[in-house]
Amino acid sequence: MNYEKAEQTIKKLLISRSVSTVLQEIVDVLYEEFEKYSWVGIYRVEGNMLVLGPWKGTQATEHTRIPLGHGVCGAAASSGKTELVDDVSQDKRYLSCFVSTRSEIVVPIKKSQAILGEIDIDSDRPAAFDAADVVFLEKVADMLSSHI
Numbered sequence: 249m250n251y252e253k254a255e256q257t258i259k260k261l262l263i264s265r266s267v268s269t270v271l272q273e274i275v276d277v278l279y280e281e282f283e284k285y286s287w288v289g290i291y292r293v294e295g296n297m298l299v300l301g302p303w304k305g306t307q308a309t310e311h312t313r314i315p316l317g318h319g320v321c322g323a324a325a326s327s328g329k330t331e332l333v334d335d336v337s338q339d340k341r342y343l344s345c346f347v348s349t350r351s352e353i354v355v356p357i358k359k360s361q362a363i364l365g366e367i368d369i370d371s372d373r374p375a376a377f378d379a380a381d382v383v384f385l386e387k388v389a390d391m392l393s394s395h396i
């Protein structure tokens with residue numbers, strides 16, 4: 249796992265690739281680069297809904313449309329703040345997608361004050377995400393704000 253390498257790869261993709269494919273490619277980089285990232289997806293805000301865009305993982309989620317305010321995803325989209333859940337079984341807001349998930353991070357993608365979407369990552373490891381993931385993923389979310 250290498251935050252700097254992943255950041256450079258993502259920067260290069262954003263410069264060289266077309267808008268239509270770059271989000272999927274970035275999701276793929278995150279999934280491939282970090283073993284603890286068991287499922288990676290990008291949701292877009294459409295009206296009062298979060299709508300799933302590109303994702304990568306071993307399974308599809310049934311939660312392809314999440315109302316704002318619902319779940320950990322909806323909480324992050326409503327507050328505009330990163331949500332970090334060390335133990336999903338202890339978080340009442342959690343909407344279960346995969347039985348294997350133990351922890352989750354959701355990072356809003358913002359432009360000025362507007363919340364455009366979010367990066368959602370599930371991990372099969374308990375408490376998989378720490379401050380380094382928050383810093384890194386908030387940087388990635390920032391880079392994505394013109395491409396979502």
Ligand code: SME
Binds near residue numbers: 321368
């Ligand atoms: N667990 C999320 C739902 C999305 S899935 O993890 C892909 C939530 O609680 O909002």
